[in-house]
Amino acid sequence: MTTFAHWNVRPLDVSVRGNLLVNIRTVNLRAGAKKNSRSSFSSSSSSFCSSHSLQRYAKFGSSSASRCSKLHRGGVRPIGQEQQQQQQQQQKHWSSEEEVVMAVAMAGCAAAAAHAAPLKLEKVVLTKEHLSLATEAMDKFIATIQDHPDQREDATPYYLLHKQGEYVYGTVLMFHGFSATTGQMALLAQYLFENGFNVYQPALRGHYFNKPAKYWPSVHMKPGLKETVQEKLMADPQFSAIINNFKSVVQLTTEQINITRERVSLDYPELDQAINDDNFTKAFYTWFESQHLDYLHEAEARLQEVNALPGPVFTVGLSMGGAVSLALAALHPDKIAKTAIFSPLLKVKDQKIREFCQLAGQFGAQECWWYPEMPFPLSCFVAVDVFSRFVSSKNLIDVLAKKIPTLAVFTEIDDVADVTIGQKFFADLCSIAGNEGPPHLSSTYTTAEKVPHPMVNPTEVSQCTTNRYWNALYQETFRFLTQGTIVAENLHKLSQDPDLPQVHPL
Structure with a gap:
């Protein structure tokens, strides 16, 4: 008998159709076996799923050797x-x-x-x-x-x-x-x-x-350099206000970007050069470590x-x-x-935002707009940009x-x-x-x-x-x-x- 199981998914509504060979342990099925009326599905579309696979479908969200x-x-x-x-x-x-x-x-x-x-x-x-x-x-x-x-x-x-x-x-x-x-x-x-x-x-x-701060790949300023830079830059009320009040790159203004960059350029021109190293070469790695x-x-x-x-x-x-x-x-x-x-x-599309993230991420600034319940450090976003350039x-x-x-x-x-x-x-x-x-x-x-x-x-x-x-x-x-x-x-x-x-x- 041809059957399919239909899982309760949010907001996607995904069905695994065909003959199921299933090792079921703790799977919450919303509906039992139902007849598959779609003629385009044959037995070749049947699945071999472990309980891991089925449990995954119950929780969908929106959001060098030769082959064996x-x-x-x-x-x-x-x-x-x-x-x-x-x-x-x-x-x-x-x-x-x-x-x-x-x-x-x-x-x-x-x-x-x-x-x-x-x-x-x-x-x-x-x-x-x-x-x-x-x-x-x-x-x-x-x-x-x-x-x-x-x-x-x-x-x-x-x-x-x-x-x-x-x-x-x-x-x-x-x-x-x-x-x-x-x-x-x-x-x-x-x-x-x-x-x-x-x-x-x-x-x-x-x-x-x-x-994210614990598990997602990120970019970090090298130990020793970070403490010195952070102490001096964060002592500036205007600079620290921008960093401490940051919520999202969506709300970031050109004025805020310019203020932070000007401050860095004045006190640490070599750091400013590293941030401006668009290809992530020696200037970047002199200051930063990337995962x-x-x-x-x-x-x-x-x-x-x-x-x-x-x-x-x-x-x-x-x-x-x-x-x-x-x-x-x-x-x-x-x-x-x-x-x-x-x-x-x-x-990453906007160069000024990329450069701001590279700096602000070192001082704890987090993106809170994308996932309010799970903000992530801007330093994680920088690692994405470094990887994209590597590719x-x-x-x-x-x-x-x-x-x-x-x-x-x-x-x-x-x-x-x-x-x-x-x-x-x-x-x-x-x-x-x-x-x-x-x-x-x-x-x-x-x-x-x-x-x-x-x-x-x-x-x-x-x-x-x-x-x-x-x-x-x-x-x-x-x-x-x-x-x-x-x-x-x-x-x-x-x-x-x-x-x-x-x-x-x-």
Whole structure:
């Protein structure tokens, strides 16, 4: 009997449809088995879910080793657990951007010698061993989040896996935007799962937890320097008033920015130079220490957990998640087949605000507007900007351009990411790739189309609007992942392409 379970979600209304093979322990189902009347859902859209995955759906909010399974003469040859453990032991933990640059160059050489994944995918079969190894690895990590005292509501990682014997295109690793939760990408994850992909969605580094100052990557002024600077600058009544009364970058005025910068420039010209170091070079690192590579560490660890699943791996991300998707693909081109990103955060939009955050974040200023119940230090926002610039380095761009097919969708009214920088990034990919390289496809929603920065989530209101074109966006993402191409004009239509899997209404 074909059934589906319907979970109580806020505000999304997400259903997992098809035959469910479920290990249920503590899942609160709002409705029991119901007949699935949608003819477009076949048994191939059924799921293999642990209780971790189901519990995740009950709480949705708004807000370098080779793969463990290889194609072998048209079939799948699973690699044993002993080899998988050897691969996991080989995983690197990059402590500096210099180490990453070297690793990217080596990864590019390795990928050049490897057989490139075809642009048009053929499905591969899931075996019991695939599922056993992958679920064991993912469950082990998910349990550490669920048992954590600082667990953040709606931020639990989850996976959607098809059943043993079913055929899949591969596995999508999905990454949400900065400060958001895994619920932000839930509808796209569900659509891709229902149409032939396994999906694993972790959170960004530290975003599983509700104490940003403790867990989210940030930028800190070096010990010794901070105490001296803070004592002198905060003694100025006008300067300290701006810092102490800060609530949100939304309320920040040009006058406040200018006052703080002038004060720093007068007393600490070298610090002012570091803050003005737009490319985060020696001047910046003379004064600051950054944890931005922790975002990459997190993504690499989660990539290891899906090693046992057959077929290629794809990265899909929104905003900061898009930057993470690109970095992971550039460092592991032997594992990542394609990457699709939306509103990629390759540079924070307003330079003056970025510079103010870099300074004020060191003295405890927090952003209170986005999540009033969970303010986060401005120093966390700075780490995002440092990471975005790291992704734009020449070494990463070269590997992406020559090895990884990419899809990027921008919007002109983006209030977070600098869309001009993003468009230039992809123009560079196309230029370097030339006629012989993989496709790099992009499209931009115009100002008149009013598509906000969080374009993947049709329920998320931003800039007083939502994305009306989300159905077509999902369909073209599916086309890109399965065929390596898109029909760009479709992205700008409210109607769906009848030749692609249909997106179900909210």
